[in-house]
Amino acid sequence: MSSFETIIGLEVHVQLNTNTKIFCSCATSFGEAPNSNVCPTCLGLPGALPVLNREVVKKAIQFGTAINAQINQNSIFARKNYFYPDLPKAYQISQFDIPIVGKGNIEIEVNGQKRNIGVTRAHMEEDAGKNIHEDEYSKVDLNRACTPLLEIVSEPDMRDSDEAIAYLKKLHSIVRFIGISDANMQEGSFRCDANVSIRPKGDSKLYTRVEIKNLNSFKFIQKAIEYEVQRQIQAWEEGRYKEEVRQETRLFDTQKGITRSMRGKEESADYRYFPDPDLLPVYIDEELFKEGRMIAELPDEKKSRYIRELNIKESDAEVLTSDLEMATYFEKMLEKGASVKGSITWLSVELLGRLKGEVSLHNCGITSSMLSLLVKRIDEGKISGKSAKEILDVLVEQKGGDIDKLIDSLGLEQINDDDSIIQIIDTVLQANPEKVAEYKSGKDKLIGFFVGQVMKNSKGFNPGRVNELLKKKLS
Structure with missing residues (x-):
């Protein structure tokens, strides 16, 4: 048994299945020609203003209802500032101080044991575009920019990769059953970032956590977590923990089965969050609350x-x-x-x-x-x-x-004609008088022998009907 305990928290990005984007009327359809579903708003052009999609708010309420979470009637959007080629505005519109969904929980079962995994929050935000790297060129497709996301952040309540996968599968199932996302992992509609750390058993302190970014397969998520746990344990046991385990973002190399460093992990202060001046605070009226509370069977x-x-x-x-x-x-x-x-x-x-x-x-x-x-x-x-x-x-x-x-x-229809079946039954019984006598003396299991003989001498008889008629004859 390992002398270390694993601490896992998961951040899941769920792409909501609205017809249009979160802040503009561009289509959210997948697989279109690059940069065809774009407009001044999702391109981040000067003077273009965002307008919140009501359906996104409704779907966020539905999720909060499904996990018995606190739903905040008032929430606000913030600007999360960072530069990346697929983020046209150089900031992402997200929620920070007051998210739409507060604390909730999801029940999982692993090896017959049930556990509640806490959900810290779920907030609405816009997706970024997509970078495409080909040979010596890098291209940017902004069709996905401004697509609505619900980011679901768990508590660090999971203790091994099995619990993490059970949580993710349950979450995946919930968002599909209530109809807020197709959760297609191959298309990026359900993506996971895993925060992993270790500590000696019995220790209550939280040590350095590493974030493994953009995982979109249950199999690879499990392998990535297991590799990272072993990497951290080995570093601790060999006295290299402080040098090798840093707060950073890592990627999982699916070919080699290892995680590798991508960049240093930012703190929330690095993003310089502040309320978005172009969007009013979100207020959920009673009508919208009522619509959001109506969810399909979980x-x-x-x-x-x-x-x-x-x-x-x-x-x-x-x-x-x-x-x-x-x-x-x-x-x-x-x-x-x-x-x-x-x-x-x-x-x-x-x-x-x-x-x-x-x-x-x-x-x-x-x-x-x-x-x-x-x-x-x-x-x-x-x-x-x-x-x-x-x-x-x-x-x-x-x-x-x-x-x-x-x-x-294929000539597979069974014969259910009683006269034809009885004719063969009579022939079989007459040919096996000793077996008949044994059956009548109490050897009931011989019924299988008689059924087999009848079926052998026929083609396509219904064995169930043969069984019934044989028992009648023998009694």
């Missing part, structure tokens, strides 16, 4: 409802509510008439087990209607589970298809 609430109303296992409910897309897909299957048990098995086990690499529920081509119909055909006895797996393999390979046409073309 993942924990949905999980509890599934267990209570659908009578399913907690582990199944956990999987189904781990992702908004999964929960929506499952509920649509039920709406189409699929059974609860069949939907759980064929969605969370069979379908997900076949989706590899970049293929997901979103792009696999198999709709909830298709999978629902497959489950119904199994429940009706039209096809067996084994045949359904063959059909699902084809659906995954060709990215969708017509279930009933596949059943016909």
Whole structure:
């Protein structure tokens, strides 16, 4: 066991899914031609004035509601001054002294243990642009400049990388379930800065923290934290802690799996915060408060409802509510008439087990209607589970298809004609009089032998119906 304790605090930037930017009417759409979604305001040109987007305020209130946080009816915007090529104004409009969302908490579970992680604050701000480095040139795309962000700052309550990832996944799930962000990590809609420090166990002092910047993958966030913890412990044990562990910003090299120094970490005074003179203080009236308090069902609430109303296992409910897309897909299957048990098995086990690499529920081509119909055909006895797996393999390979046409073309429809089944049953029983006598003497497990013989001498019989008719005959 390590004699050190890890202290982790996380700052997460969530890009809000408004149609327009936070202080102007430019579109926030992703993937447009560079510098096409810009105007004098988001370019920071002289004389252009910002106007606050009401929808950004509403989404911030929704988040505060979701984490049971204090929501400040009055808050103010400030100018955060620093120079960077992708920041046209040389300052960022953010919130400092009075953020819109105050203290809240998020419950996580790691190895069966539940913990509350404190949220210090969440504040509204504008995003910067994007630097693109190609060969000897550096380019700047300002489409992202002025896109609305909610920066969510946790307390330093996490003690290892597992807790950090559990917190991030829970936070990711919350913002998606309440619909304030698509939280697409590949597109930069959900980015994390990790503050990491260590201290000897039993010590209450906080030592030098290092910030690891711009992490956008759960896997890399975990690796970055684990590397940084080991780097700091090694420096401490070798007597180099004060020289090597400085308050700085570091980047994670995903190729080498190491963190490396980027720049010295600024203190808040270095940013020279002051209230933005071009923006009035934010006041939330009762109407906006009411709108913001109305949020969609949270993942924990949905999980509890599934267990209570659908009578399913907690582990199944956990999987189904781990992702908004999964929960929506499952509920649509039920709406189409699929059974609860069949939907759980064929969605969370069979379908997900076949989706590899970049293929997901979103792009696999198999709709909830298709999978629902497959489950119904199994429940009706039209096809067996084994045949359904063959059909699902084809659906995954060709990215969708017509279930009933596949059943016909592959010749997988089960025979449910009792007369045909009984005819084969009689033949099997007549050929095995000794086994029949053993069954009647109490060896019930021999039913499997008889079912196997009937299925062997037939093609496409429904094994469930065979089982039923055999028991009737033998009794």
